Amino acid sequence: MAKIIVVTSGKGGVGKTTSSAAISSGLAMRGKKTAVIDFDIGLRNLDLIMNCERRVVYDFVNVINGEATLKQALIKDKRCPNLFILPASQTRDKDALTVEGVERILNELAADGFEYIICDSPAGIEHGAFMALYFADAAIVVANPEVSSVRDSDRILGILQSKSRAAELGKTVEEMLLLTRYNPERVEKGEMLGVEDVQEILATKLLGVIPESETVLKASNQGTPVIHDDQSPAGQAYSDAVSRLLGEEVEHRFITVQQKGMFSRLFRRSA
Amino acid sequence: MSVSSTSSIETELAKVSFRLKGGLFPLTLLELHYYDSRQLQRDLHFKVSEAPGFFQQTPVIIGFESFSGDFRDVQLAELQQILRDHGMIAVALKGASTSLEAQAKECGLAIMAAKSRTPKNKNSGTEVNVEPTSVVADQPAVQSVPNVANSKVISTPVRSGQQVYAPGGDLIVLAAVSAGAEILADGNIHVYAPLRGRALAGVQGNESAQVFCHSLEAELISIAGHFKLVEDLKNEHWKQSVRISLQEQALCIAPLVNAGR
Numbered sequence: 110m111a112k113i114i115v116v117t118s119g120k121g122g123v124g125k126t127t128s129s130a131a132i133s134s135g136l137a138m139r140g141k142k143t144a145v146i147d148f149d150i151g152l153r154n155l156d157l158i159m160n161c162e163r164r165v166v167y168d169f170v171n172v173i174n175g176e177a178t179l180k181q182a183l184i185k186d187k188r189c190p191n192l193f194i195l196p197a198s199q200t201r202d203k204d205a206l207t208v209e210g211v212e213r214i215l216n217e218l219a220a221d222g223f224e225y226i227i228c229d230s231p232a233g234i235e236h237g238a239f240m241a242l243y244f245a246d247a248a249i250v251v252a253n254p255e256v257s258s259v260r261d262s263d264r265i266l267g268i269l270q271s272k273s274r275a276a277e278l279g280k281t282v283e284e285m286l287l288l289t290r291y292n293p294e295r296v297e298k299g300e301m302l303g304v305e306d307v308q309e310i311l312a313t314k315l316l317g318v319i320p321e322s323e324t325v326l327k328a329s330n331q332g333t334p335v336i337h338d339d340q341s342p343a344g345q346a347y348s349d350a351v352s353r354l355l356g357e358e359v360e361h362r363f364i365t366v367q368q369k370g371m372f373s374r375l376f377r378r379s380a
Numbered sequence: 381m382s383v384s385s386t387s388s389i390e391t392e393l394a395k396v397s398f399r400l401k402g403g404l405f406p407l408t409l410l411e412l413h414y415y416d417s418r419q420l421q422r423d424l425h426f427k428v429s430e431a432p433g434f435f436q437q438t439p440v441i442i443g444f445e446s447f448s449g450d451f452r453d454v455q456l457a458e459l460q461q462i463l464r465d466h467g468m469i470a471v472a473l474k475g476a477s478t479s480l481e482a483q484a485k486e487c488g489l490a491i492m493a494a495k496s497r498t499p500k501n502k503n504s505g506t507e508v509n510v511e512p513t514s515v516v517a518d519q520p521a522v523q524s525v526p527n528v529a530n531s532k533v534i535s536t537p538v539r540s541g542q543q544v545y546a547p548g549g550d551l552i553v554l555a556a557v558s559a560g561a562e563i564l565a566d567g568n569i570h571v572y573a574p575l576r577g578r579a580l581a582g583v584q585g586n587e588s589a590q591v592f593c594h595s596l597e598a599e600l601i602s603i604a605g606h607f608k609l610v611e612d613l614k615n616e617h618w619k620q621s622v623r624i625s626l627q628e629q630a631l632c633i634a635p636l637v638n639a640g641r
Binding site: 260263264266267268270271281309310311312 | 536537538539540541542555556558559560561574576
């Protein structure tokens with residue numbers, strides 16, 4: 110059975126696509142056959158971040174409309190042999206997505222032996238976002254540590270537990286919070302919400318905290334998901350998140366200000 | 381609020397015999413599948429015997445949206461009497477045919493449009509407006525029904541944009557109620573976590589309803605239509621465990637004694 114995970118947030122620009130790319134790459138690196146689908150029809154970005162935009166021939170909407178087969182549209186990632194990308198259409202709009210069409214493609218992927226299907230949701234709570242979350246078994250809600258992002262995440266969690274197919278069947282969607290752009294120094298100065306503040310508002314399992322880092326932007330521009338950079342804190346944090354997604358218990362890192370010497374050792378232990 | 385003819389002079393005001401107020405009231409919907417007066421009497425008798433005392437002057441709406449029988453068979457006056465015999469007062473029809481709507485006028489029943497249909501009958505509009513007031517008149521009788529059994533317990537967070545309503549009883553929420561969420565109950569509201577959204581207790585007009593919460597951070601608290609907004613709430617016992625009740629037409633916020641923090 111394939112596990113369908115939606116990466117969503119409500120608010121735009123918080124790092125959904127970056128996180129989708131990193132997490133799907135991470136799962137593939139652990140040997141899981143993974144597909145990542147860009148639901149942001151009309152504003153496709155995932156192929157850019159995955160550095161496969163030049164290899165896009167057919168897209169998600171072509172497959173839904175029967176103009177291409179799934180095999181033709183899936184792009185094999187150059188770095189991870191287990192990772193396949195289904196890009197969004199640049200020319201259509203989100204109304205091209207239908208419940209029946211999306212369901213058929215998800216079923217085809219599952220039948221094809223995919224273990225994880227990551228749905229990269231567009232921002233907002235409209236049709237595209239709804240299509241991305243409707244079939245989800247689990248949701249990774251991406252939020253930045255600021256009030257409006259957290260409020261939107263709360264809203265999307267509500268939609269998830271009331272409008273998704275799982276909710277219609279009386280089940281719950283597994284929810285996980287991924288806090289991105291986290292800056293412990295700014296949290297300490299009171300300029301940013303802390304992990305505890307966000308956790309208190311959302312009351313959801315914490316999948317990971319990704320520290321704010323230049324390497325994330327650089328990786329996106331280069332088209333290399335940041336998880337491949339195992340030297341950077343952001344890459345390591347995504348790697349930890351993937352471990353937690355696979356059920357491992359990993360302690361959270363990068364949520365306190367790094368201090369030198371003896372203090373840091375003391376803080377580590379108590380963190 | 382809609383009494384526009386009243387001037388600001390006190391004496392004038394005192395002369396007005398009534399005040400019109402809008403209100404939303406949940407009502408029992410009796411969905412008729414087909415009409416057979418004998419069968420209906422038998423079925424109603426059985427239903428009422430299951431919960432004697434539940435139907436006492438209970439206002440009901442007769443719904444025809446899932447009606448599959450012949451509308452010509454329906455005798456509204458007879459139906460009204462059958463319902464009355466079983467402790468129910470028919471107040472309106474919903475989704476009825478035009479022929480029935482004519483009968484409804486004779487029987488003094490209001491007409492409500494079906495869900496899918498847009499209200500087309502202008503005349504019926506006024507009747508619909510009359511209907512909630514009649515519910516208010518029946519209120520004391522409804523209150524005498526023990527409503528403990530109708531409590532609703534929610535153990536998952538109530539998120540922004542969500543609405544939870546406990547008709548005919550208390551609402552108990554064991555997780556946080558987010559800002560932008562709304563919880564409503566005919567009875568009391570209990571929130572054993574922070575209450576950050578809107579909470580409306582006693583929405584049917586029960587003035588003895590109360591709101592209890594572990595941490596008062598609400599956007600709005602209302603009891604039987606009397607409400608306070610966040611600006612007023614912030615002044616006292618903010619982020620504390622409180623009990624809010626209605627005293628002399630005003631909300632009274634008191635700390636919960638021995639409530640931990």
